[in-house]
Amino acid sequence: MATESTPHANRKITLADIAAGCDVSRATVSLVLRGSPLVNKLTRARVEEELRRQGYVYNRAAANLRRRTSSSIALVLNDLANPFFAEFATGVDEALGGAGYVTLLGSTGESSAREQAVLASLLEHDPAGIILSPAEGSAAARVLATVGMHTPLLLFNRELDGAASPDAPWDRLMLDNQRGARLATEHLIALGQKRIAFFGGHQGSSSCQQRHAGYVEAMQAAGLPIEPHWRIECAPNRVDAAAQCGALFFDAPAPTAAVCYNDAVALGLMLGLYQRGVQPGRDFAVTGFDDIAEAALSAPPLTTLASKPRARGRQAAELLLQRLRDPQATPERTVAPVQLVIRASSCPPPAAA
Amino acid sequence: MATESTPHANRKITLADIAAGCDVSRATVSLVLRGSPLVNKLTRARVEEELRRQGYVYNRAAANLRRRTSSSIALVLNDLANPFFAEFATGVDEALGGAGYVTLLGSTGESSAREQAVLASLLEHDPAGIILSPAEGSAAARVLATVGMHTPLLLFNRELDGAASPDAPWDRLMLDNQRGARLATEHLIALGQKRIAFFGGHQGSSSCQQRHAGYVEAMQAAGLPIEPHWRIECAPNRVDAAAQCGALFFDAPAPTAAVCYNDAVALGLMLGLYQRGVQPGRDFAVTGFDDIAEAALSAPPLTTLASKPRARGRQAAELLLQRLRDPQATPERTVAPVQLVIRASSCPPPAAA
DNA sequence: CTGAAAGCGCTTACAG
DNA sequence: CTGAAAGCGCTTACAG
Numbered sequence: 001m002a003t004e005s006t007p008h009a010n011r012k013i014t015l016a017d018i019a020a021g022c023d024v025s026r027a028t029v030s031l032v033l034r035g036s037p038l039v040n041k042l043t044r045a046r047v048e049e050e051l052r053r054q055g056y057v058y059n060r061a062a063a064n065l066r067r068r069t070s071s072s073i074a075l076v077l078n079d080l081a082n083p084f085f086a087e088f089a090t091g092v093d094e095a096l097g098g099a100g101y102v103t104l105l106g107s108t109g110e111s112s113a114r115e116q117a118v119l120a121s122l123l124e125h126d127p128a129g130i131i132l133s134p135a136e137g138s139a140a141a142r143v144l145a146t147v148g149m150h151t152p153l154l155l156f157n158r159e160l161d162g163a164a165s166p167d168a169p170w171d172r173l174m175l176d177n178q179r180g181a182r183l184a185t186e187h188l189i190a191l192g193q194k195r196i197a198f199f200g201g202h203q204g205s206s207s208c209q210q211r212h213a214g215y216v217e218a219m220q221a222a223g224l225p226i227e228p229h230w231r232i233e234c235a236p237n238r239v240d241a242a243a244q245c246g247a248l249f250f251d252a253p254a255p256t257a258a259v260c261y262n263d264a265v266a267l268g269l270m271l272g273l274y275q276r277g278v279q280p281g282r283d284f285a286v287t288g289f290d291d292i293a294e295a296a297l298s299a300p301p302l303t304t305l306a307s308k309p310r311a312r313g314r315q316a317a318e319l320l321l322q323r324l325r326d327p328q329a330t331p332e333r334t335v336a337p338v339q340l341v342i343r344a345s346s347c348p349p350p351a352a353a
Numbered sequence: 354m355a356t357e358s359t360p361h362a363n364r365k366i367t368l369a370d371i372a373a374g375c376d377v378s379r380a381t382v383s384l385v386l387r388g389s390p391l392v393n394k395l396t397r398a399r400v401e402e403e404l405r406r407q408g409y410v411y412n413r414a415a416a417n418l419r420r421r422t423s424s425s426i427a428l429v430l431n432d433l434a435n436p437f438f439a440e441f442a443t444g445v446d447e448a449l450g451g452a453g454y455v456t457l458l459g460s461t462g463e464s465s466a467r468e469q470a471v472l473a474s475l476l477e478h479d480p481a482g483i484i485l486s487p488a489e490g491s492a493a494a495r496v497l498a499t500v501g502m503h504t505p506l507l508l509f510n511r512e513l514d515g516a517a518s519p520d521a522p523w524d525r526l527m528l529d530n531q532r533g534a535r536l537a538t539e540h541l542i543a544l545g546q547k548r549i550a551f552f553g554g555h556q557g558s559s560s561c562q563q564r565h566a567g568y569v570e571a572m573q574a575a576g577l578p579i580e581p582h583w584r585i586e587c588a589p590n591r592v593d594a595a596a597q598c599g600a601l602f603f604d605a606p607a608p609t610a611a612v613c614y615n616d617a618v619a620l621g622l623m624l625g626l627y628q629r630g631v632q633p634g635r636d637f638a639v640t641g642f643d644d645i646a647e648a649a650l651s652a653p654p655l656t657t658l659a660s661k662p663r664a665r666g667r668q669a670a671e672l673l674l675q676r677l678r679d680p681q682a683t684p685e686r687t688v689a690p691v692q693l694v695i696r697a698s699s700c701p702p703p704a705a706a
Numbered sequence: 707c708t709g710a711a712a713g714c715g716c717t718t719a720c721a722g
Numbered sequence: 723c724t725g726a727a728a729g730c731g732c733t734t735a736c737a738g
Contacts, residue, residue, distance in 0.1 A: 012503055014715055025725045030717060040723055055501060060477040061414045062715035066730045072478070075458070080446070081663070086439035093433070093460050097471065102478055103458040105428070107446050118450065124413040125425070125455055148408060150365055238650055271650065294647065297591055297624060310434070367731055378709045383733060393707055415731035419714045 013054045022050040070128035076106040078135045084309045091313020112138040119146050129320045133157045154320045159206045172333045173316050177207050180305040180338040181214030184259050184287040189222045192349040193257040197230035200241050201261030215259050230255050238268035245272025256350045263288035263295045285347040300345035305338040366409045375403040423481035429459040431488045437662045444666020465491040472499050482673045486510045507673045512559045525686045526669050530560050533658040533691040534567030537612050537640040542575045545702040546610040550583035553594050554614030568612050583608050591621035598625025609703045616641035616648045638700040653698035658691040
């Protein structure tokens with residue numbers, strides 16, 4: 001009957017079905033699947049034909065259970081909707097896929113409470129490792145308590161609160177925030193700028209602190225003064241940056257340039273400047289951080305620091321895979337370089353005052 | 354000894370460890386974990402204490418194997434780095450997480466060959482269902498062959514090539530592309546625009562065809578002519594759109610407005626117009642599609658169609674979960690409405706010629 | 707209310 | 723070269 005050859009829609013094909021179908025043991029089928037050289041050529045051919053015929057799909061979960069292995073990695077991000085992290089995730093997934101791992105996704109929306117829940121849930125799926133870009137204010141002790149000692153953790157982009165940094169028991173991949181901001185500041189200084197503000201970001205975030213430190217470093221090395229009202233906090237997005245622009249000009253002396261926390265903030269600041277009749281790129285110099293796609297296309301195009309999020313994603317995956325190969329090696333802190341991308345029109349010399 | 358109470362770092366805690374630790378059977382521990390009312394209150398308390406004490410982590414893969422269930426959903430996207438899909442993924446993950454599912458991520462980079470490989474790999478992890486935004490040119494027959502009949506499939510955003518659309522054996526969630534483009538075109542017509550182009554996108558993509566059809570519909574309903582050089586193809590990104598801008602003006606009559614394939618294209622077109630000395634919002638009207646974050650912040654702000662990708666992600670997840678509850682129901686094609694967002698300054702009436 | 711036993715789909719020594 | 727048997731960590735009738 002035609003029905004006979006149709007696979008039953010209600011049950012998946014297993015090794016046992018294949019074994020029965022070509023009269024060998026499950027063990028032999030397993031050896032074929034795993035490419036063992038032990039199997040006789042003809043037996044192998046018969047089994048492979050049967051696998052095709054029945055449309056067999058390997059059950060990796062069962063194999064992982066038996067072998068006590070795992071073929072997944074958990075990727076937990078604070079904000080997947082942010083293009084920077086979306087690019088990062090793409091890079092991670094690319095590299096993991098190439099190594100035979102599958103990505104378990106989790107998104108925390110910058111809430112450390114949700115981060116706990118997401119981590120706990122993903123851990124039940126037994127990932128071989130975790131890549132985590134922590135939510136703001138995420139505490140080292142709590143994360144460590146839920147992740148435990150069994151699952152290697154790679155931190156990206158931010159440190160955890162309260163971590164004894166030098167000897168933390170996890171790997172880290174960080175951007176060279178301080179050097180990046182220093183390069184941007186030095187670039188402005190070389191153009192003759194003297195009154196340079198540091199604009200945007202939350203003081204609480206470690207990346208903001210590091211970037212600010214790089215700015216201070218460059219200013220001090222050049223012997224330039226820093227006014228208190230030249231440091232403006234704002235949420236790291238365009239809208240808030242545009243709204244905070246005015247704060248730069250409340251007191252004298254007004255800055256003529258700003259090193260911004262990131263590109264989003266820089267683009268928002270430019271918008272705010274336009275609205276006040278100050279033309280960025282002519283009356284005011286601006287730099288960003290990240291080199292998002294729009295940085296090259298804004299008016300004027302933006303001088304910024306390229307952090308290459310997709311490459312960072314691949315790098316994070318490689319570092320974690322390396323850790324899986326050698327669980328005993330001492331944890332490492334890797335600092336990814338960032339590159340100054342000069343788009344001259346966003347950075348004029350100071351206007352003759 | 355202190356060492357005794359330290360969990361062995363080389364083996365994970367299992368049900369059997371807990372059972373041994375408080376002198377009950379594994380069955381009882383399992384019942385506690387699953388919240389069974391059968392268990393005696395005191396027994397439950399003892400077990401729960403022991404679970405905490407040993408830092409037990411549930412092995413969901415083992416449970417899924419035994420129960421023949423699955424707690425994951427595969428999400429396969431053609432381009433996660435695109436903000437539209439990043440938002441979509443966020444919405445999917447939100448809704449799935451809430452329902453106790455975990456997201457298995459796959460990214461195809463618009464290659465249908467990689468799509469096959471990614472689907473095959475994810476299927477081995479036995480997802481309960483699949484949400485797929487197909488790569489361009491992805492063939493229905495091939496996808497169906499690798500996905501099989503066991504795993505419910507939900508298509509998002511695009512149709513598969515060669516699908517007998519009305520009775521395809523999968524669910525679909527599509528945007529109302531045609532109506533959206535019609536609304537945009539009608540809006541321009543109501544402002545008095547008559548020479549309206551359709552700009553950007555690939556003719557091969559179903560969404561582009563649908564949007565173009567909506568444009569044609571509105572033009573014909575208003576009795577307005579359409580010139581052949583008013584339809585310009587370009588890749589759906591800013592850079593290519595800016596480069597193609599000139600093609601609108603090769604022949605007379607030149608258009609005075611353009612309905613764009615999407616926001617990226619619209620922003621690129623505006624850039625191209627500026628470079629030619631045509632000021633969008635004054636000399637030329639432009640509309641987009643998607644309502645990405647930048648649409649509100651461009652100069653001028655862009656009239657566009659809001660497709661709410663995050664909400665679409667949640668909706669896609671809900672539809673798939675619904676399918677899991679009722680596998681027999683006939684497949685559905687859901688069309689999500691899109692909303693015209695009018696930002697007047699991008700759409701002037703035609704200049705007095 | 708609790709335990710002994712079987713089994714989910716796979717893998718891996720171990721015999722032969 | 724192939725098969726019988728045990729076991730990965732869980733769940734679920736079934737007895738008691």
